[in-house]
Amino acid sequence: MYRASGRIMQQLRHRMPAPEGRLAVSLAAPALKTFTLRQQQRHEQVRWTATSTVSSKQVTTPPPRHDWNRAVSEAERIVGYPTSFLSLRWLLSDEIANVALHLRKLVGSAHPLMKTAKHLLYNGKNTMQAWGLIVLLVSKAAGHAPSVPDVEQDKSAGVLHSQRALAEVTEMIRISHLVHNSSTEAGQDAATYDDMSFGNKIGLLTGDYLLGHSSAELANLRNQEVVELISSAVRDFSESEFIGERDEQNNPLPYKPGTFQRPSLSVAVDFNEHDVMTPMPIAQVLGNPEQEWECRNILNAGSLLGKSCQASLKLAGQSEELQRHAYRFGKHLALAWQACLDAEPFQCPTLPLDTTFSLVSAPVLFHLEHDPSLYAQLEQGKQSVDNIDYDKIHKAVLAGPALAKTKELQRKHTAAALAVLQHFPATDARQALENIILAMQDL
Amino acid sequence: MACMSTSGRVVCGSRRQQTHKFLCQLFGRQSGYATAVSSSGSVSGAGSQLLPIANTQQYQLVRRFHGLSFNLGKDYLDLLQNAHSCSQNLKYSQCSKTNLRQHSSVHTQQPAGPVREIQIDPYIILDDELKYFYDDVRDLLQSGTSQPELDTIASYYFDGQGKALRPMVTMLMAKAINYHLNNESHQLVHKQRQVALFSEMVHSASLVHDDVIDQSDFRRGKPSVNALWNHKKVTMAGDYILSIASIMIARLRSDDVTIVLSQILTDLVQGEFMQLGSRETENERFAHYLTKTYRKTASLIANALKATAVIAQADDNVAEVAFQYGRNIGLAFQLVDDMLDFVSSTEQMGKPTAADLKLGLATAPVLFACEKYPELNPMVMRRFSEPGDVERAFELVHKSHGLEQTRFLAKKHCNEAIRLAQELTESPYQKGLQVVADLVINRLK
Numbered sequence: 001m002y003r004a005s006g007r008i009m010q011q012l013r014h015r016m017p018a019p020e021g022r023l024a025v026s027l028a029a030p031a032l033k034t035f036t037l038r039q040q041q042r043h044e045q046v047r048w049t050a051t052s053t054v055s056s057k058q059v060t061t062p063p064p065r066h067d068w069n070r071a072v073s074e075a076e077r078i079v080g081y082p083t084s085f086l087s088l089r090w091l092l093s094d095e096i097a098n099v100a101l102h103l104r105k106l107v108g109s110a111h112p113l114m115k116t117a118k119h120l121l122y123n124g125k126n127t128m129q130a131w132g133l134i135v136l137l138v139s140k141a142a143g144h145a146p147s148v149p150d151v152e153q154d155k156s157a158g159v160l161h162s163q164r165a166l167a168e169v170t171e172m173i174r175i176s177h178l179v180h181n182s183s184t185e186a187g188q189d190a191a192t193y194d195d196m197s198f199g200n201k202i203g204l205l206t207g208d209y210l211l212g213h214s215s216a217e218l219a220n221l222r223n224q225e226v227v228e229l230i231s232s233a234v235r236d237f238s239e240s241e242f243i244g245e246r247d248e249q250n251n252p253l254p255y256k257p258g259t260f261q262r263p264s265l266s267v268a269v270d271f272n273e274h275d276v277m278t279p280m281p282i283a284q285v286l287g288n289p290e291q292e293w294e295c296r297n298i299l300n301a302g303s304l305l306g307k308s309c310q311a312s313l314k315l316a317g318q319s320e321e322l323q324r325h326a327y328r329f330g331k332h333l334a335l336a337w338q339a340c341l342d343a344e345p346f347q348c349p350t351l352p353l354d355t356t357f358s359l360v361s362a363p364v365l366f367h368l369e370h371d372p373s374l375y376a377q378l379e380q381g382k383q384s385v386d387n388i389d390y391d392k393i394h395k396a397v398l399a400g401p402a403l404a405k406t407k408e409l410q411r412k413h414t415a416a417a418l419a420v421l422q423h424f425p426a427t428d429a430r431q432a433l434e435n436i437i438l439a440m441q442d443l
Numbered sequence: 444m445a446c447m448s449t450s451g452r453v454v455c456g457s458r459r460q461q462t463h464k465f466l467c468q469l470f471g472r473q474s475g476y477a478t479a480v481s482s483s484g485s486v487s488g489a490g491s492q493l494l495p496i497a498n499t500q501q502y503q504l505v506r507r508f509h510g511l512s513f514n515l516g517k518d519y520l521d522l523l524q525n526a527h528s529c530s531q532n533l534k535y536s537q538c539s540k541t542n543l544r545q546h547s548s549v550h551t552q553q554p555a556g557p558v559r560e561i562q563i564d565p566y567i568i569l570d571d572e573l574k575y576f577y578d579d580v581r582d583l584l585q586s587g588t589s590q591p592e593l594d595t596i597a598s599y600y601f602d603g604q605g606k607a608l609r610p611m612v613t614m615l616m617a618k619a620i621n622y623h624l625n626n627e628s629h630q631l632v633h634k635q636r637q638v639a640l641f642s643e644m645v646h647s648a649s650l651v652h653d654d655v656i657d658q659s660d661f662r663r664g665k666p667s668v669n670a671l672w673n674h675k676k677v678t679m680a681g682d683y684i685l686s687i688a689s690i691m692i693a694r695l696r697s698d699d700v701t702i703v704l705s706q707i708l709t710d711l712v713q714g715e716f717m718q719l720g721s722r723e724t725e726n727e728r729f730a731h732y733l734t735k736t737y738r739k740t741a742s743l744i745a746n747a748l749k750a751t752a753v754i755a756q757a758d759d760n761v762a763e764v765a766f767q768y769g770r771n772i773g774l775a776f777q778l779v780d781d782m783l784d785f786v787s788s789t790e791q792m793g794k795p796t797a798a799d800l801k802l803g804l805a806t807a808p809v810l811f812a813c814e815k816y817p818e819l820n821p822m823v824m825r826r827f828s829e830p831g832d833v834e835r836a837f838e839l840v841h842k843s844h845g846l847e848q849t850r851f852l853a854k855k856h857c858n859e860a861i862r863l864a865q866e867l868t869e870s871p872y873q874k875g876l877q878v879v880a881d882l883v884i885n886r887l888k
Contacts, residue, residue, distance in 0.1 A: 094716075095712070095713065095716050098716055098719065098720065102719070176682075177682075180675075180678045180679065180682065181675060181678075181679075183655070183674040183675055183678055184674065185673055185674060197658055200655060200656075200674055201655075201656045201719075204652055204655055204656060204678055205656070205712065205715055205716060205719070207678070207682075208652060208711075208712045208715070209712045209716070211682065211685065211708070212705075212708035212709045212711065212712040213709060215685075215689060215705045215708050215709075216702075216705040216706065216708065216709050218701075218705070219698075219701040219702040219704075219705035220702065222698040222702075223698075224693040224694070224695075224696045224697070224698065224701065225693070227689060227690075227692075227693035227701055228689075228690050228693040228694065231686045231687075231689035231690045231693060232686065232690060234682060234685070234686035234689075235587055235588070235683060235686035235687060235690070237679075237682065238593065238679040238680065238682045238683035238686065239588055239589070239590055239593060239683070241675060241676065241679045242588075242590035242592050242593045242676065242679070243590065248673065249673065249675070250673050250674075250675040250676055276690065277586055277587055277687075277690055278586075279587060279588050279589040279590075280589065281589065282589060283589060
């Protein structure tokens, strides 16, 4: 069933550029329309990226060697077909068709769920799809133990069927977290109250649907260590939403500088390898901008990617040592990715209209360390981060060393990820991972 | 946990019997039993005068009322039964009440006679398993996070005020099956207890998420979680409970148990989705309602019970008995719940009544009432959204036989559950399963 749906999707992809193909598809179920949209978007993206690279060429002297979209599509080819959660099976389920119907009612409202949905479908850097892809590439790069029976292998792609399912679970869990996180306080405003509470309801149910299905898929892998590990990644996601101070909408705020007086630790803090139940000991690093940022984002991203890579090698019967490398690779890659995303709003000299950034993103945390007086600006966000003058902070951060430090942070994790990769045999999958990392550096 | 050796049990048992004697005395004296639960403090105070019971025992005393508290508002139920010519029911429920007053508990060493003669209180025979139940859940939730606030929200509903119906039925079935298979190792019971923990945790996680969906302000007589914390945190706390429960189950290292239990989660969500839409025709409506009820309530009990059979390595037949028993109990439980939504007062339920109507949901009493009063149909279709709809529907349901019919349907499921329980080897736990069916149909909150 899964392979069949994958094939259909491949065929669709081939047919997509032809206008009649697109027409035929758009006549189908509404869910399929979304799918077509994404495909269209993807083609436009390629174009957009192409023009943007041209313009950036004029500014920066060395031409970018690595194109993101090319790196990703080549990588997708290596593992057979893209395993994105947007498989037909997923899209054509009753519940999702139901959600699509309900979502329509929310179009035009200011519910954050719409933003998340848009982000999922039209995300500029394909980061959503890339998560499952990374898991598959790591799986293929590591190979599997000779004891794995033939029937469980997808010979053409070089990964196991179970690993493919795990990649799907990884994306479902990530999206469920994003969707659960886009709920909002309905507030007292009568005009928007109904929209908001309805949006919350749909968002919550969609997230639960994804969680429920991922737990069923996980169970079918028949590997309890994997279930344990991935469940703990879900736990880490929920924990990440409780760390530090929050405004009334639960947006994170940094601690007041000087709240914590702790010596910086020489060793990076991470999970207890021997007991997945033990939470991240984050209290040890609060107040140290770099390590606090790392911990927050391990919980927020690195944990799932790292643990999925690790779990995938568990499924393949690989050694504990290689599993650890896989975890570290996923973790560092996610952190490098996050640093790159954090730096993005600060890449242009003025903040684009209607753009905001996280107040616990690396540049802000680094700047607070450099100049604690910025905290006075951030304090205005105690009630709602919307009260903050983002332009002012943007300007302040750009004037300081924070952006350079963020870039340094990204390089650190990129280098760490590349170094871990050396423990894997040289294959086309490993090469594809390297290309993705290098392309990310140039984004 | 408490000692499981036979000698330990005998001692325990005899102490319990004393407690029961004392309980029975109390019951005899207290005519206004309706206040017993609320005045449990004074009850246990009186207990220390009558019998030298240790302080820890007093706490258990309070807990045991759960199994017995179904005398409230019996007039109303009697009325219901009379109206539906269930005179047999009436006689039976009265006699079971008197029985309960005389013998609240029977223990293992007492060879079981006919069920109707000796009543068993399931909460008492499962005391070993249930005594520290909520403490164990709280410990588990605490061990998984470094964030005190997350811990607080996640354990908010594990305050010991719930009925603990799911864990109780799960453990009863577990022990009945172990008896049936003649395999009662401590290790096995411990694993089955993890399933019971899972069932209560999943239930609680669904309550937490339901609170966000329904925007309710009260649950179990206290402010609901979404009234106290912001939505994101509440949602995340629900996810957290699920993840911890999944880790715990994964540690049982049984592929089949994980598969059976994961079915619960998909069913729960599908049930919620079914509740969103109600555009079916009148004929399909009842089937839709029953499927929704199975997925939202019964699946949890049915699959948890099945999982205890799977752990005990019972054959497929026994697993099916466990599953079907749970399904019937779950359906009956929800049917009664839907009926009580029209009957009880807010005080008794700890949550507002006619809540389902206010949420736009047409439950069994309304669907039955539709047969007599077709004017309800358009209201069902518009989810009681127009002013006056809720009040009018409430009135029509009471005018019709909707409540009796709902109760009758619930009764049928309970009888089926009793029949299924009788397929297992006779044991106090097997009898307990039959008592549970009575508790479910006669419960008032």
